[in-house]
Amino acid sequence: MRIMKLTSVLAAGAMALGLPVGVQAQSAGSQDAGYTAQFDQLLGTEVRAPQSFDAVYDSHLEKTLASLADGSRGRIGVYAIDLTTGREVGVLEDQRFPMASTSKVAVAAVYLAGVDAGKWSLTSEWRLPRRGGAYLTGLEHLNLMISKSCNACTDALLDAVGGPAAVNKWMRDAGISEFQLTRDIATLVREDGRIDPASSVDVRDSATPRAMGQLLAGIYQGKWLSQSSRAVLMDAMRATTTGKKRMRSALPTSAGLAHKTGTLSRTASDIGIFHTPDGRPIAVAIYVTGQSSSMAAENGNRARKLEARQMRDARISTITGALYRGFSNPDDNRRVWADADYGG
Structure with a gap:
């Protein structure tokens, strides 16, 4: 059984107990004293044991990730899995983060599953949800939604598949429970900034x-979509033009990155698949919040806002680079996770 990292234990415990979840993705020795005391009082000191950083992160790559994902100015979550060996690494990988536009991958998957089931087709036309909105084919909506992160195209397909509830059901049926889509993109953008994702979990x-x-x-791996539908989505992700300073900036062209970015107030994310030099596909999800002193400071000054955005992008890029090197290096002291769910 995989060892759960200390920060993930604390975060999960806080959410379960209804405590404030301002979890910092730090090494065990630098956890906030008051926050740790809450756990000691409610759960006992054994929940946090062992305190050793080396004991908490059991591979060189995970220790590197934990260092790069320092949460002193916000929460950072990372998960990566080698789809050939099943080896996985993560930091705060089981804590909730704002999906922003990375949710569009799920919307695309649900639409394509409907194509496979004969409910609609790639040539079915759907109207952009705005006054005088044009009709575009499902394929046009999907390509713009993924590669250009078109919000109106997302809401058109979201309405076509039956709204957030339909996407949530598809994800549950696929065996993925820690996912919740609540609003359409127009509403999400309109309400953005009301909660600081660096210190709270919504x-x-x-x-x-x-x-x-x-x-x-x-x-x-083609678990839920036909080969043709899988190809449509992967091609759209390879054509992504957003977030050039994130995953893409850290990888060589030969890695064949297919990805989708997400951006909201004080949060940046990038999820995708890249390949190691020997051809192994690595699925990666990186979520970065904060990195500036406060929401007020970031929103009150355009220069600070830009600087914070650049810092979040740089975090994603640096973490991606570490993952690429860590999974590519055959001499890394790694543990292989043999899980039937991740077959070739």
Whole structure:
């Protein structure tokens, strides 16, 4: 059984007990004293044992990730899995983060599953949800939704498949529970900024990095979609033009990155699949919040806002680079996770 990292234990415990979830993705020795005291009082000190950083993260790559995902200025969640060996690594991988536009991958998967079931087709036309909105084919909506992150196209397909409830049901049926889509994109954008994702967990329109990594893995491996539908989605993800300073900036062209970015107030994310030099596909989900002193400081100054956005992008890029090197290096001291769910 995989060892759960200390920060994930604390985060999961806080949510279950209704405590404030301002969890910092830090090493065990630097957890906030008051926060730790709450756990000691309610759960006992044994919940946090052992305190050793080396004992909590059991591979060199995980220790590197934990260092890069320092949460002193916000929460950072990372999950990655080698789809050939089943080896997985993560930091706060079971804590909820705002999906932002990374949820569009799930919407696309549900639409394509409907194509496979004969409910509609790639040539079915759907109207953009705005005054005078044009009719586009399902394929046009999907390509724009993924590669250009078109919000109106997303809401058109979201309405076509039956709304957030239909997407949630499809995800549950696929065996992915830590995912919840609540609002359409127009509403999500309109209400953005009301909750600071760096210090709070809002389960609306959220998912865990592990859940999104599992979604990518299943899509890539053809678990839920036909070969042609899988190809449509993967091609759209390879054509993504957003977030050039995130995953894409850390990887060589040969890695064949297929990804989808997400951006909201004080949060940036990137989920995707890249390949190691020997051809192994790696599914990755990275969610970064905060990185500036406060929401007020970031929103009150355009220069600070831009600087914070660049810092979030840089975090994603640096973590991606570490993952690429860590999974590519055959000499890394790694543990292989043999899980039937991640077959070739």
